[in-house]
Amino acid sequence: MRRNARGKKFFLIITLPIVILLILFSIIYFMSNFLMIAIVGLVVFGGISLTRLKDVPYICISKFAIIMLLICGGTFIGLFAPHVWVNQFTTNLNKSALIEPDNEVIISLESKFDDWITNDKPNIEKYNGWVMGYQNWSFVPFQYKYYERYNYDIDFNVVDFDDLSLPEQMYVVNYFVQYVIMDYEHDIHIYGSNEYKATVDEILAVGYNSGWTEKSQDDCDGSAVVTVSLLQRLGYDAYIGSGRSHWYSVVEQQEGDDWYRPIFLNNWPSIHVFYYFNQDRIVLGQPLMDTIQDVWLLDDYDEIEGILEFASTRYYLVFIAAVLVSLIGVLLVCYPRKQNDDISQRITSQRTRRKEKLESKAFIGHRKNPLYWLARGTYVRTGHPFKKEYVNYWLDVAWTSIALFLLVIGIFELNITYWLYSYLAIGLFIILIVLDTHLVPKTKDKIVVAIKSKKTRDMNSEVSAKIEPETEIEESGQ
Secondary structure, eight states: OHHHHHHHHHIIIIIHHHHHHHHHIIIIIIGGGHHHHHHHHHHHHHHHHTTTTTTOHHHHHHHHHHHHHHHHHHHHHHHSOGGGHHHHHHHHHTGGGGOOTTSHHHHHHHHHHHHIIIIIOOEEOOOSOOEEEETTOOSSSOOGGGEEEOOOOEETTTOOGGGSOHHHHHHHHHHIIIIIIEEEOOHHHHTSSSOOOOOHHHHTHHHHHTTTSSOEEEOHHHHHHHHHHHHHHTTOOEEEEEETTEEEEEEEEEETTTEEEEEEESOOTTSOOOEEEOSSOEEEOSOHHHHHHHHHSOOOGGGTHHHHHHHHTOHHHHHHHHHHHHHHHHHHHHOSOOOOHHHHHHHHHHHHHHHHHHHTSTTTTSTTSHHHHHHIIIIIHHSSTTSGGGHHHHHHHHHHHHHHHHHHHHHHHHTOGGGHHHHHHHHHHHHHHHHHTTHHHHHHHHHHHHHHHHHHHHHHHHHHHHHHHHHHHHHHHO
């Protein structure tokens, strides 16, 4: 009861804020990846709670939250550099605010677009840009077979912009933004962060300040923000579209009262339409199960190519990482274990003595000293970490490290890139279940007991064998 009460207190003070933070991270920052994080969360939660949830529910939930914080926190830190955290939190809280058709920069860009069409009279030949229409569409989801890629030769010495069809106009606007105004560049080289949702002012600062004589730079989301803002300024019903790791532009063209055909700018068939949005509405592009499949299955090896190539040439680093993860995992999953009253009293007595010894020290014994609390959580709680009573925990660390290492090696040996996430989830689930049930140490203990029992039986047999001849001699003597 006491442990459950402490678990409840820890849950209210520590775990609940972590859970709220995870929800905010998942919804605000990851959005389409929220489904994958949710699935991983179910795997982790199942792995650490199936056998003990009724016994210590608050502790199980707390462990789950901490593990997910480590997973999501690592992803978050990898995507967002610390100096953009506050900025990106507020930006991602309301992504539709990035669309600014009335921004003075966009008004200036509209003038540049009109001047480019009227005075420069560009001759746009077929270019390697993706502008797609969706033919004969009156239902969800968007499917490959209905896409039509637009390619035109448009000479403004011959035609006027207003005389073009809607797909042709989108073809021109896409060319203007992608090739005249902007160049593609990764966020890390511009903003110092692997992921950064920039405002119109930030994206177009270089072009605007140079009078549009120099090109601005950004990645797909920056291009989408600029394109949609300009399209709305020009009077189109435009949206920012979101697919797997990609933002693009969407324009809806009304066809009667019952159905419409969207046009996609800077998108291609392999990027499925999860949803698209503007200031007024959000439109889902496909059923939830299709989105789960898109997120969970790895269609494009390029997404993880750098990570896999790095890991495949540095197995020693993979093993070191496996050991560190195992140490954390064993501490989170395996503590606390049920103990009988005698062992519990002995451990409590030992901790009390170590605490008294710590507090007797002149420097480190003061509660205001951070080192005191570090020692409380390590030295006081465990004492010497390599004592005999901890051998089973180190055994858990050893086999878990090897299992995680082999799990990663299996990615290269089995060539399962497409099913990578499923493979890792199943492997992680099995490891967590075995770890939570304490199966390996229990098996070791049974083997040790069996060996000792066999030795005892053998010794007893030997003793019996020696006693029997002596008994026979005594009886014959009598």
